[in-house]
Amino acid sequence: xxxxxxxxxxxxxxxxxxxxxxxxxxxxxxxxxxxxxxxxxxxxxxxxxxxxxxxxxxxxxxxxxxxxxxxxxxxxxxxxxxxxxxxxxxxxxxxxxxxxxxxxxxxxxxxxxxxxxxxxxxxxxxxxxxxxxxxxxxxxxxxxxxxxxxxxxxxxxxxxxxxxxxxxxxxxxxxxxxxxxxxxxxxxxxxxxxxxxxxxxxxxxxxxxxxxxxxxxxxxxxxxxxxxxxxxxxxxxxxxxxxxxxxxxxxxxxxxxxxxxxxxxxxxxxxxxxxxxxxxxxxxxxxxxxxxxxxxxxxxxxxxxxxxxxxxxxxxxxxxxxxxxxxxxxxxxxxxxxxxxxxxxxxxxxxxxxxxx
Amino acid sequence: xxxxxxxxxxxxxxxxxxxxxxxxxxxxxxxxxxxxxxxxxxxxxxxxxxxxxxxxxxxxxxxxxxxxxxxxxxxxxxxxxxxxxxxxxxxxxxxxxxxxxxxxxxxxxxxxxxxxxxxxxxxxxxxxxxxxxxxxxxxxxxxxxxxxxxxxxxxxxxxxxxxxxxxxxxxxxxxxxxxxxxxxxxxxxxxxxxxxxxxxxxxxxxxxxxxxxxxxxxxxxxxxxxxxxxxxxxxxxxxxxxxxxxxxxxxxxxxxxxxxxxxxxxxxxxxxxxxxxxxxxxxxxxxxxxxxxxxxxxxxxxxxxxxxxxxxxxxxxxxxxxxxxxxxxxxxxxxxxxxxxxxxxxxxxxxxxxxxx
Numbered sequence: 001x002x003x004x005x006x007x008x009x010x011x012x013x014x015x016x017x018x019x020x021x022x023x024x025x026x027x028x029x030x031x032x033x034x035x036x037x038x039x040x041x042x043x044x045x046x047x048x049x050x051x052x053x054x055x056x057x058x059x060x061x062x063x064x065x066x067x068x069x070x071x072x073x074x075x076x077x078x079x080x081x082x083x084x085x086x087x088x089x090x091x092x093x094x095x096x097x098x099x100x101x102x103x104x105x106x107x108x109x110x111x112x113x114x115x116x117x118x119x120x121x122x123x124x125x126x127x128x129x130x131x132x133x134x135x136x137x138x139x140x141x142x143x144x145x146x147x148x149x150x151x152x153x154x155x156x157x158x159x160x161x162x163x164x165x166x167x168x169x170x171x172x173x174x175x176x177x178x179x180x181x182x183x184x185x186x187x188x189x190x191x192x193x194x195x196x197x198x199x200x201x202x203x204x205x206x207x208x209x210x211x212x213x214x215x216x217x218x219x220x221x222x223x224x225x226x227x228x229x230x231x232x233x234x235x236x237x238x239x240x241x242x243x244x245x246x247x248x249x250x251x252x253x254x255x256x257x258x259x260x261x262x263x264x265x266x267x268x269x270x271x272x273x274x275x276x277x278x279x280x281x282x283x284x285x286x287x288x289x290x291x292x293x294x295x296x297x298x299x300x301x302x303x304x305x306x307x308x309x310x311x312x313x314x315x316x317x318x319x320x321x322x323x324x325x326x327x328x329x330x331x332x333x334x335x336x337x338x339x340x341x342x343x344x345x346x347x348x349x350x351x352x353x354x355x356x357x
Numbered sequence: 358x359x360x361x362x363x364x365x366x367x368x369x370x371x372x373x374x375x376x377x378x379x380x381x382x383x384x385x386x387x388x389x390x391x392x393x394x395x396x397x398x399x400x401x402x403x404x405x406x407x408x409x410x411x412x413x414x415x416x417x418x419x420x421x422x423x424x425x426x427x428x429x430x431x432x433x434x435x436x437x438x439x440x441x442x443x444x445x446x447x448x449x450x451x452x453x454x455x456x457x458x459x460x461x462x463x464x465x466x467x468x469x470x471x472x473x474x475x476x477x478x479x480x481x482x483x484x485x486x487x488x489x490x491x492x493x494x495x496x497x498x499x500x501x502x503x504x505x506x507x508x509x510x511x512x513x514x515x516x517x518x519x520x521x522x523x524x525x526x527x528x529x530x531x532x533x534x535x536x537x538x539x540x541x542x543x544x545x546x547x548x549x550x551x552x553x554x555x556x557x558x559x560x561x562x563x564x565x566x567x568x569x570x571x572x573x574x575x576x577x578x579x580x581x582x583x584x585x586x587x588x589x590x591x592x593x594x595x596x597x598x599x600x601x602x603x604x605x606x607x608x609x610x611x612x613x614x615x616x617x618x619x620x621x622x623x624x625x626x627x628x629x630x631x632x633x634x635x636x637x638x639x640x641x642x643x644x645x646x647x648x649x650x651x652x653x654x655x656x657x658x659x660x661x662x663x664x665x666x667x668x669x670x671x672x673x674x675x676x677x678x679x680x681x682x683x684x685x686x687x688x689x690x691x692x693x694x695x696x697x698x699x700x701x702x703x704x705x706x707x708x709x710x711x712x713x714x
Contacts, residue, residue, distance in 0.1 A: 314686060
């Protein structure tokens with residue numbers, strides 16, 4: 001059975017403002033220094049699915065930009081536009097319907113568009129095993145990330161470490177824990193981080209939709225019935241905005257039996273905010289991460305990022321700061337406050353300064 | 358006798374980089390938020406000398422810019438261009454020669470172009486008394502600033518506090534002291550900061566040149582002899598670059614007898630670097646000095662200055678920084694390192710990045 005990649009690229013997000021903007025969310029930024037995140041993700045996924053078999057699901061408004069960015073890599077008719085953001089269940093259901101209508105069935109390999117992965121060979125190896133597992137067992141498969149520290153920022157997956165074979169039975173999905181609980185999880189060797197990567201047959205997940213999310217399933221069937229007809233777009237725009245907003249985690253994963261997990265240990269990072277740059281980039285001798293024309297004197301452990309070529313960032317005697325510069329905004333932020341950058345976006349919205357959003 | 362203002366505007370200076378550039382030194386910047394420093398200085402000086410009687414001595418290359426900036430305030434033919442920078446003795450001698458040739462004689466009121474003065478009425482009052490003293494006594498007069506803290510960054514003037522009258526006899530000019538000595542000076546009540554303001558008759562200072570700096574005097578006479586002839590510019594350009602480089606302090610003030618000093622207490626600041634902004638500007642409720650479009654969250658005691666209209670400076674959780682933004686450079690500097698900004702200029706020069714200088 002063929003494997004089909006599905007890249008979820010519908011997110012908005014303000015934690016990389018001013019680099020990310022209303023019309024240019026995080027997945028369309030080049031944060032790795034190589035390509036935009038969505039292109040990095042497509043290239044990475046092409047190790048387990050043919051490029052011609054990879055889909056992107058994104059906001060309808062960013063379809064053109066996505067086609068442009070992935071030109072020469074992905075098929076333009078595989079860039080699917082959501083008329084409204086309805087969370088991950090809708091996104092995945094839409095892609096599953098598209099695949100069954102166009103190609104009858106296949107193993108979907110669903111990944112977020114905005115994560116960083118250091119060891120891509122290892123990533124491909126784990127996903128290959130997950131694809132095999134999904135095809136052989138017809139079960140829902142996910143990848144759990146082997147935790148490297150007691151994070152309170154991720155959900156966890158409890159699995160049965162004694163399961164025979166590489167794929168482990170999932171016992172429970174749990175919410176973001178407090179620090180003490182997180183430490184227990186990590187020490188136990190029975191928990192992994194929920195990565196948001198899912199592997200299953202399109203036909204299988206649609207059965208789960210039918211059983212666990214019948215309201216959404218009815219919408220998907222209406223959309224599916226119109227696919228390939230001249231009413232396809234019209235029906236999509238009519239039905240999609242009414243799909244209940246729910247994540248695939250809440251809607252299906254936490255309620256399904258028989259979920260399996262493969263553990264991934266490949267330098268995964270969800271690039272949640274600017275301070276993640278320290279993990280995903282090389283640092284200079286003084287601990288600075290620099291993606292800018294710069295002149296740095298006696299400064300250490302800073303992140304410097306500029307999208308304006310030829311603009312010089314000069315730093316003297318500063319420490320632990322994030323500096324993000326664009327044509328119209330310069331952000332200077334304490335690194336340990338990088339999680340709060342959304343405050344600017346709220347403030348500017350309140351003040352009606354929409355041009356900076 | 359008429360009073361003639363002489364504004365010394367020949368300085369280069371890199372301590373306000375990137376605002377100040379090779380072709381736009383500090384005195385041509387608007388650091389006060391009102392006007393450029395040279396215009397502020399001209400307006401201030403006009404309280405004791407007619408605007409038509411005020412001269413500016415500046416680098417020949419910046420004469421046009423100075424004429425442009427002072428349009429409607431000063432006479433264009435009173436903007437004197439030095440073909441080369443030869444320190445303050447040359448500058449003052451040149452102005453003295455110009456005044457004696459054009460107007461026979463007058464009391465020169467010589468001030469730097471790049472200082473800030475808070476209480477302009479008090480400034481005018483002290484200068485008026487200095488002008489009177491210089492005219493009546495025919496002596497060299499200077500203004501000493503009443504010290505407000507034991508600065509190690511200024512030279513000091515020791516004066517005889519028991520002198521009858523407001524003008525005090527100067528006993529000695531002393532170099533920048535160490536902190537202990539500076540404290541003794543301030544406690545003694547017999548020392549003032551050397552402000553670089555001088556008041557004397559043009560004829561008087563030329564006599565001092567003849568006696569104490571005969572080499573320079575000979576140059577000045579050659580330049581003076583050509584004044585008003587068609588060879589004026591040619592002789593100036595030929596002779597001026599050969600004038601020995603010496604400051605008026607070393608060349609004359611420290612060697613002359615009979616120097617008098619008036620004490621000034623009018624909120625003087627030589628605006629030596631960005632950290633002076635805290636003294637010369639109002640601060641917001643969190644101690645920030647802001648001359649920029651800004652969005653400031655949980656940040657305190659910073660200086661934000663932008664020359665690029667419409668460019669937003671956004672700060673989050675930062676403290677005690679200087680941020681200076683121009684069209685092509687953004688500087689982020691620890692406030693207590695603001696004195697070292699010249700390091701950038703040196704570095705960029707070494708790297709051949711002249712466009713940023």
